[in-house]
Amino acid sequence: MEGIIGYGAYIPRNRIKVEEIAKVWGADAPSYKRGLMLEEKSVPSPDQDTITMSVEASKNALKRAKIDPADIGALYIGSESHPYAVKPSGTVVAEALGVTPEAHTADFEFACKAGTEGMFVALNLVKAGVIKFGMGIGADTSQGAPGDALEYSAAAGAAAFIFGRDKIVAKIVDTYAYMTDTPDFWRREYQYYPQHGGRFTGEPAYFKHVTGAARGIMQNNDMKPEDFNYVIFHQPNGKFPLRVGKMLGFKKEQIEPGWLVNKLGNTYSGSSPLGLAATLDIAKPGDMLLLVSYGSGAGSDAFIFKVTDRIEEVRNLAPLTRDLLDKNKNYLEYGEYAKFRRKIRKAD
Amino acid sequence: MSTPSRYWREIPQRYRLEANKCNRCKLIFFPPRLLCPECKNRDLEKTKLAEKGEVITYTIIRVPPAQFSDQAPYAVGIIELKDGVNLTGQIVDCAFDDIKIGMKVKLEFRKLFEQGHAGILCYGYKFVPD
Incomplete structure (x- = not known):
């Protein structure tokens, strides 16, 4: 029997409200809120990216899976905001978790589907018996052009899933x-x-x-x-x-x-x-x-x-997703948000 | 500015908090060294530091080294980890007024700095309120 043996989430604590973005662009906040059914979004700190959030979500997944990271045979990260154009995100994450060197890694890209692609491949390698444990991570610090409808929704967060054969959740x-x-x-x-x-x-x-x-x-x-x-x-x-x-x-x-x-x-x-x-x-x-x-x-x-029954055992071994979403929030003004997201052009 | 090779050499301690433990006097020290700074013993084992601790002291850096210029002002603290080791690091995701001596903190993986617009990205640990 194969499946998820551990899962973990990470959400940065910064938020910006729809009203704060609409104010800057002279847009009608109530109609955006109604149209998108969205009140606020998460924003990464300047020192956070797909790699750092993947590490934190993966650590939470490892707390629930309670396995030796060195036994993970494959680690895949799906994102459309990999920090490097050339150089894998997966090597940094695998090194930070202690998965290296005996592992396969790849960075996936398929717009918003890249996360489940990594999960799909890791899971099926476990099913095929090629690896003992596999990890699939979906993470993004999404980009939306200033003033575009996407700017109201493009947010940041990560979730990691470890797949295996025993102790299935x-x-x-x-x-x-x-x-x-x-x-x-x-x-x-x-x-x-x-x-x-x-x-x-x-x-x-x-x-x-x-x-x-x-x-x-x-x-x-x-x-x-x-x-x-x-x-x-x-x-x-x-x-x-x-x-x-x-x-x-x-x-x-x-x-x-x-x-x-x-x-x-x-x-x-x-x-x-x-x-x-x-x-x-x-x-x-x-x-x-x-x-x-x-x-x-x-x-x-x-x-x-x-x-499975094991869900009750592992649930509280790492932060709950709703707690990451609802607690300890830090609201940004548009200026701070623009700085955090590097929307301000600085001199070299 | 550090080179990619120097950054690479420090990956085990920067990413995974790998330290040494002296098998004679039991001292844990960080970063890892070839011999124990206390008893000069060479029989050492690899260990991993605790990821939680509390603030012993801190300061606010307003005039930073060049590679941190975009981040100033920022807080740097000395944190006593649960295994007794003191570690220096940035304290982030926390207003300066909210940082207190004795405050509980935990470690998070963050980007430390970038080597210019085209160089490598340097990652490591920072502390956030627990």
């Missing part, structure tokens, strides 16, 4: 992937900010792929929405995951525990993995979970997990 029932070539959101080389197709990111992109993956995995397993206790979708804004849930026949109560976006923003590759971590925080033994990510470009990975 959530057994993997099945995985499924659904993807096409759909140019709804992209960032060309040397460009600082991404571009997107506006409303084109909706129906032919997010909704098509999320419903495609969710229906595909449910059909393959002869399951219906009511067979799941909880479902976690990618959360680019508050509305999309609730709407796609309704389209598929899920109830709001099944979505809510993993729906962090209204206070967190879109953590891109960390988005649905953080939702899964928050859902595991409240799940009971025997619960069935459906996770469906989404990455522009475009595609979705789907996973069905069955929670």
